[in-house]
Amino acid sequence: MRFKGLDLNLLVALDVLLDERSVSAAAQRLHLSQPAMSAALKRLREYFNDDLLQQTGKRMVPTPHAMQVSEQIKAVLHDVEALISQSTLFDPSSSQRRFTLTASDYIATVLLAPLLRKLFRIAPGLQFDILPPGDTTSSLMEQGKLDLAILPESQLSTSHPSVLLFTERFVVVGCANNPMLSKPLTEDKFYEASHVVVKLGRVRPASIAQTSIDARGRARKEDVIASSFLLAPELVVGSPHLTVMHERLALKFAEILPIRIAQMPFNLEPMSEHLQHNEARATDPGLIWLIQQIQDQVQFTLPMDAN
Template sequence: MRFQGLDLNLLVALDVLIEERSVSRSAERLHLSQPAMSAALRRLRDYFNDPILAAHGKKMIPTPHALRLRGALRVLLTDIERMVSLSTQFDPATSQRRFRVGTSDYLAIVLFTRLVPEFERIAPGITLELIQPSDAMGTMLDQGELDLVITPAEHASAEHPSELLFEERHVVAGWSGNPLVQAPLSEQDFLASGHVAVEIGRLRPTSFAEKFLREQAKERRIEVLVSSFAVAPEMLVNTHRLAVMHERLAKAYAERLPIRFVEMPFPFPVMREMLQYNRTRSEDAGLRWFIDQAKRLTNHKQD
């Protein structure tokens, strides 16, 4: 389709080029060849009479005009996505939709390892793109760049709807050779032990567990600090360190690694994991289907 001489398919290419700042990465993301992506950039340059991307040393950076275009472009693409979602029925068996989900590696392990095989069976054309949490996550949700964000209730935005996915307990995990995880753990031993802790981001660095422990002044000796929930269990093996861990994650890793877990030695709040989406997507049939599938799988009794 053309509008005032512009091939509207180029708008998606323009958005990705500005974000990726690379022809090769943009081509990979849009499943195009690099020559095809280069051709799209040439056509955009001709139409807007602007380089769009300019060389800066070994890097490519968007021009000031390209950055001005992107504000209007994001609004336009978001409106188109909303229009399509409102005007069509969603059929998972035939859909070619890409779902972009902001989620932690913890949820990638305990939720998406179950969703992915299910989607292959009932929705083979769907693509999942999992985006790691970052300080930009809220902005991406506001701008419609994410279909969903899955986050603890305390981190959910008040500006957009959210729904409970599941509730999660926390446990204390350790190497199977650590005597502290062979029997009920005392608070004194918990605090005296070395620990592996997880912190994510810079502006909001603490996880749900770390935030609670700090608020309760549960001072312990953190000897290993990682930015990934999935790495923490690996750091326990062959050591006498402990880690506060989501119970679902601890169960998953206890099947793969020589680790055990025990109850927290003091009262610990339940974490409420929420599904959140942009308020403009409340009638998106495809998104509703995705949410229902996630809830169905997490509500099934796990072995």
Template sequence: MRFKGLDLNLLVAFNVLMETRSVSRAAEKLHLSQPAMSAALGRLREYFGDDLLVLTGKRMLPTAYAETLVPMVQETLRQVDALITTSTVFDPATSQRTFRLIASDYITAAVIAPLSRRLSLEAPGIQLESVLPSDGSADLIAQGAFDLLITPEDFINPGQPAELLFEERHVIVGWDRNSVFAGDVTEAVFMAAGQVGVQMGNQRTSAFADRTMEQMGRFRRMEVTASSFTVVPWLVIETNRLAVMHERLARRMATMFPLAIAPIPFDFPIMREMLQFNRTRSNDEGLKWLRNQLRQESALPEINNHSDTFQSKQ
């Protein structure tokens, strides 16, 4: 399809070329041959009257003019995507849609994994693609590259809509044969124990619980620092170490590992886990459905029923 002489498919090619800065990688990403991708670049150069990508040493770099086109092309593609995906009718039972999510391994284990099992029966054509958060996650949502970002409130982009998914308490976990769980885990006992912490990403960002502990002036004796939440059980079982973990994840993990769970013996802030999406998708019926499914999954009675929260320490 042409608009004012431009094949609109070339906008997709331009976006991927700017992203990869490589004809071969762009061809691979778009499932095209390298000659076809080179031809697309040639047509783009001819239409815009600019080289767009130039070889500098062994790298291809965008021209100054190409850099000015990038945000406009990305916004155009976001608007087209919103136009295509926005519909008054969305049938999850027959839809073949793929949703792209950014979520930690904690959210994946505690919410997305059980949701995916349910959807395999209720919405078998739906695909969920999940990647771990990075320093640029909020920017990816702003660019429309992903459908949803699930993250603590501190990490959302204030320029895009966000809504509360759930509030999360934190608990203490350890090996169920650890003697400290024979009675109440007091503050003195907790602070005296060796601990497991979590730091994520290239910037080694401390998890909400670890960062909050430090802000409260409670500096623990860290014996191990993990790079993800789901490896923590491996680092506490058969040891006397303790860890602070999200309650939902702790309860999921306690069904698979010999873990004991106890309440934190002092006031500890509630974490607000948010859903963020691009404003152009606010009326996307499919995305509304998925957000509702995530809320339902995160509010299951067996997760939020506090009457049996700490039975596993008995």
């Protein structure tokens, strides 16, 4: 299809070229030959009367004009995708659609794993990309590259709608034979203990639990730093360390590891997990169906009154 003399398929090529900044990488991503991608770049340069990508040493660098139009191109492609989604009937039993979600390892374990076991029975053709939250989550949501994000309230985008899924308490976890947990844990004992602390990402390194504890103005002994809440229970086994983690995740690990769960020795606000999607996808029938499946799964396995 052409619009004012431009083959609109070339916009897809330009978007990928600006993302990859490499003709060969863009060709591989679009399943094209390198000569075909080079030809597409040549046509784009002629149409825009601009080099778009310039060779600088071993790297290709976008020109100022390319940087200027980059976000506009993403917005156009996103709007086209949203239009197609809105006008297409969605049949989960036969759909081959791939959904892209962002969720923490904790959410993947307590919510998405049981949900996917159900969905693979009723919608066997669906595919899922589950990305960890990170420094680019907000931009991916803005660009329409995420179908859904499941995030704590503090990490939500203010530009898109969200709905509360459930709340979660934090608990203290230690080895089953840790003498510190043989009786009610006091606040002083908590701070005297060595800890496994989970830190995530670069821009926002502290977890919600760590941020809440830090806000009390009293530092823990961070003897072990872990990059995932799935590692923390393993790291306290056979050690004097304690860790703070989500109650539901701790209960899952208590079924397979020799750990003991204790209540927090001071008040720590529960965490709320929310479901968010790009506002342009509000009428996407496939997304509406998936959101309902997630909400149903929460009611089935993570009831709101569990806390």
